[in-house]
Amino acid sequence: MKLSFWCAILALVLAGPVQAQSLAGEWQGVETDPYEEGNWPAVLRLQQNKDEKIFGVLYQEVGGTPAMTVTFEMQGARTENGATLTHTRKLSETGQTPFNYWCDGSITFTYDPNQEKLTGNAAYRPVGDCDMGTFTLYRIKLKSPSTVPTNTESTIRVSGQDVRWYADPDLKQRVATGNTYRTKLSKTTTFYLKQGYFATSESSVVPITINVGNSETPKPAAAPAPARVDTARPAAPILAPSAKPIVLPTVLFKLGTPDLLPTAIPALDQLAAELKARPTLKLRVSGHTDKIGEPQKNQVLSVQRAEAVKSYLVKSGIAAERISTTGYGDKRPLYRSPDARNRRVEVEATQ
Numbered sequence: 001m002k003l004s005f006w007c008a009i010l011a012l013v014l015a016g017p018v019q020a021q022s023l024a025g026e027w028q029g030v031e032t033d034p035y036e037e038g039n040w041p042a043v044l045r046l047q048q049n050k051d052e053k054i055f056g057v058l059y060q061e062v063g064g065t066p067a068m069t070v071t072f073e074m075q076g077a078r079t080e081n082g083a084t085l086t087h088t089r090k091l092s093e094t095g096q097t098p099f100n101y102w103c104d105g106s107i108t109f110t111y112d113p114n115q116e117k118l119t120g121n122a123a124y125r126p127v128g129d130c131d132m133g134t135f136t137l138y139r140i141k142l143k144s145p146s147t148v149p150t151n152t153e154s155t156i157r158v159s160g161q162d163v164r165w166y167a168d169p170d171l172k173q174r175v176a177t178g179n180t181y182r183t184k185l186s187k188t189t190t191f192y193l194k195q196g197y198f199a200t201s202e203s204s205v206v207p208i209t210i211n212v213g214n215s216e217t218p219k220p221a222a223a224p225a226p227a228r229v230d231t232a233r234p235a236a237p238i239l240a241p242s243a244k245p246i247v248l249p250t251v252l253f254k255l256g257t258p259d260l261l262p263t264a265i266p267a268l269d270q271l272a273a274e275l276k277a278r279p280t281l282k283l284r285v286s287g288h289t290d291k292i293g294e295p296q297k298n299q300v301l302s303v304q305r306a307e308a309v310k311s312y313l314v315k316s317g318i319a320a321e322r323i324s325t326t327g328y329g330d331k332r333p334l335y336r337s338p339d340a341r342n343r344r345v346e347v348e349a350t351q
Helices: 225-229 262-277 295-315
Strands: 025-032 039-048 054-062 065-079 082-094 105-112 117-124 132-138 147-149 153-157 163-166 174-177 180-184 189-195 206-213 283-287 323-327 345-349
Touching: 025 117, 039 132, 054 082, 105 132, 147 153, 174 180, 262 295, 283 295, 295 323, 295 345
Parallel strands: 147 206, 283 323
Antiparallel strands: 025 039, 025 132, 039 054, 054 065, 065 082, 082 105, 105 117, 117 132, 153 180, 163 174, 163 189, 189 206, 283 345
């Protein structure tokens, strides 16, 4: 078996100069070497900044030896039919020996939107046996309408390889396998999907929510903004004293900064509207980070993120004394690291 281990990943893609197909999310698959035996299962989590730069985290295992792993931070940019990513730094490594090493360099990816597939060719720095590698990655994405008629047999279709469907987040009730599931729903239902294709200990469960309704009934012409923020809960956050803190939907930040992404604005506008409607309500805003970087810097960053939310609310007309802030750094992740969703803000009514 070759003693060098490939590492790398991924890219983002452009469907055209006007409409860019986002590659944000989790991609799962494998790296192989056409000239060597063995494989290296991989999980790549990507995000895209508003300036269209790509960044993410690549996790890899040695096939057959899952105790030997590496996690890299990746950054890159778009190309005409895909993207390139470069290894910027190694975040963690397990099972290393004096005779084994992970390769790094750059990877050029092409994107197949029909299959939600990334195919990549790695060009590594010439260290030891490092030279090239081939990546094949897939992501789970809903490919059929997200709303189906009530009590009518419908086919739900998703992308991905060796997809397993479950009725519960603990993955104890499997209901289907493959890319389609034909079923009859009487209420909005969330399915929990995983890919069996080179699964690793870092592979995540992907929730897919299917709404039900009368397909002949048109949607309101002017849907309120909160409905676009989070369809999985009521139009406005339920903020009551002693209630469990609420994670604001889509309020994510750029990697390593307190800068709000554009997707955060609808949720913050929704929160400001409720605060205006309830003038006696006070709020505690808590900032959190992922585990990328140093814990001390993450603590400072989490406070800055909470302050960024407060600043937005104050600019929206909310009195500053109604909002307190705190930060927990990377001490309270909601998801197994690395996961960009840990870069979040929680809100809680204090009065």
